[in-house]
Amino acid sequence: MAEQLKAVKGMNDILPPDSARWEWLEDAVRRVMRRYGYLNIRTPIVEPTPLFVRGLGEVTDIVEKEMYSFEDRLNGDPLTLRPEGTAGVVRAVAEHSLLYDGPKRLFYIGPMFRHERPQKGRYRQFHQVGVEALGFAGPDVDAEVILMARALWRELGLTDVRLELNSLGQPEERKAHRAALIAHFEAHREQLDEEAQRRLYSNPLRILDTKNPAMQALVEAAPKLMDFLGEASLAHFNAVRAALEAVGQPYRINPRLVRGMDYYNLTVFEWVTDRLGAQGTVCGGGRYDGLIEQIGGKPAPAVGWGLGIERVLALLEGAGVAVPTPVPDAYAIVPDVGALPQVITTVEALRAQGVSVQMHAAGPGGQGSFKSQFKKADASGARYALVFGGDELAQGQVTVKSLRDASIAQTLRPLAEAADWAASLRG
Ligand code: ATP
Numbered sequence: 001m002a003e004q005l006k007a008v009k010g011m012n013d014i015l016p017p018d019s020a021r022w023e024w025l026e027d028a029v030r031r032v033m034r035r036y037g038y039l040n041i042r043t044p045i046v047e048p049t050p051l052f053v054r055g056l057g058e059v060t061d062i063v064e065k066e067m068y069s070f071e072d073r074l075n076g077d078p079l080t081l082r083p084e085g086t087a088g089v090v091r092a093v094a095e096h097s098l099l100y101d102g103p104k105r106l107f108y109i110g111p112m113f114r115h116e117r118p119q120k121g122r123y124r125q126f127h128q129v130g131v132e133a134l135g136f137a138g139p140d141v142d143a144e145v146i147l148m149a150r151a152l153w154r155e156l157g158l159t160d161v162r163l164e165l166n167s168l169g170q171p172e173e174r175k176a177h178r179a180a181l182i183a184h185f186e187a188h189r190e191q192l193d194e195e196a197q198r199r200l201y202s203n204p205l206r207i208l209d210t211k212n213p214a215m216q217a218l219v220e221a222a223p224k225l226m227d228f229l230g231e232a233s234l235a236h237f238n239a240v241r242a243a244l245e246a247v248g249q250p251y252r253i254n255p256r257l258v259r260g261m262d263y264y265n266l267t268v269f270e271w272v273t274d275r276l277g278a279q280g281t282v283c284g285g286g287r288y289d290g291l292i293e294q295i296g297g298k299p300a301p302a303v304g305w306g307l308g309i310e311r312v313l314a315l316l317e318g319a320g321v322a323v324p325t326p327v328p329d330a331y332a333i334v335p336d337v338g339a340l341p342q343v344i345t346t347v348e349a350l351r352a353q354g355v356s357v358q359m360h361a362a363g364p365g366g367q368g369s370f371k372s373q374f375k376k377a378d379a380s381g382a383r384y385a386l387v388f389g390g391d392e393l394a395q396g397q398v399t400v401k402s403l404r405d406a407s408i409a410q411t412l413r414p415l416a417e418a419a420d421w422a423a424s425l426r427g
């Protein structure tokens with residue numbers, strides 16, 4: 001036998017019945033998006049590498065070490081599997097001048113790729129839901145997108161996620177903070193790890209985002225960006241806070257919250273949980289007013305977030321949230337394969353009426369006994385068995401038998417009028 005090929009490390013198959021949980025979550029996402037008036041956008045998985053280098057910032061974890069980049073084998077163009085969704089959406093919005101007739105509210109669902117060390121809640125292909133509200137400058141939409149995530153937790157029945165909030169101010173404000181930050185870290189150079197040393201002058205803000213536990217105290221004591229904010233930035237932040245307070249959404253201001261990409265300004269936020277260990281950030285986002293211009297579009301303000309589907313599913317599982325698994329309405333038991341023309345005509349008529357029917361099909365050992373077919377019908381989860389026995393078929397009928405409720409009497413139904421009794425099978 002040939003060697004068994006395996007999926008790439010850190011990239012997972014999503015198999016049934018597990019995939020039903022994914023579909024259930026995606027359905028909930030689409031319901032919430034509709035409620036808030038966000039429209040679906042689908043951009044390519046592969047983008048030009050400079051989009052991410054320019055958009056996310058050169059001195060970021062993603063660009064420095066996590067991207068799957070390669071050259072187009074024909075023309076040598078630098079290409080990258082998207083590590084996040086915002087840059088691609090912004091590129092598409094700019095490329096197609098989507099904002100020409102006003103701001104846009106968009107969402108996406110799809111795979112992202114980062115070359116990280118695989119562990120629970122951290123994969124190399126993972127999946128995000130993202131929202132991007134483009135062309136809106138006010139704190140009202142910051143609050144809107146934050147509350148959309150809350151609406152999703154509620155839709156899913158999740159309770160254990162908390163909101164953390166910060167403001168990164170504007171580039172000029174960050175300049176003053178940057179100088180103070182460098183001075184602080186310079187004074188404690190011996191406590192900086194290698195990465196922080198390297199980033200000290202190129203991107204000191206990134207040091208605040210370190211995952212190194214040995215540096216937490218130093219980071220804790222660093223000058224707070226909040227103290228460098230001017231009036232306008234503070235007013236924006238306070239308006240977001242007031243909106244959250246008005247709807248009773250608790251939050252914690254976390255001055256260390258800087259996010260992993262350079263494109264953010266003003267509001268940044270994360271929805272976090274204590275239930276997923278080190279991978280506790282479920283959803284993160286913020287305002288990115290400079291990004292569109294940075295990648296060559298007409299300047300426009302924007303705000304959005306990205307959410308890790310695997311982490312949300314892990315939370316749901318941990319919380320024991322019951323996810324309905326779809327079962328067929330009926331299972332067609334077919335003792336004699338010669339009856340196929342009649343059987344298939346009937347089940348097709350039922351399906352056309354919206355009934356889900358799983359038809360027994362011959363396995364390698366043949367059609368299987370009546371008894372083994374009943375077992376399969378039971379295991380399928382179907383609520384009814386349709387028994388296409390020889391006696392029934394001779395009279396142009398099929399036996400309908402409840403598999404779940406003994407109090408429902410077995411009935412005989414005419415094959416030719418399947419459309420009329422189909423509704424009685426639908427769940
Ligand atoms: P982390 O701090 O955990 O590395 P991040 O700040 O890099 O997260 P973002 O870039 O903000 O993450 O992505 C948004 C969300 O996508 C995260 O909050 C998380 O839920 C999810 N996510 C990010 N990276 C991964 C990954 N490698 N595997 C699974 N989910 C991920």
Ligand code: MG
Pocket residue numbers: 061260
């Ligand atoms: Mg990360």
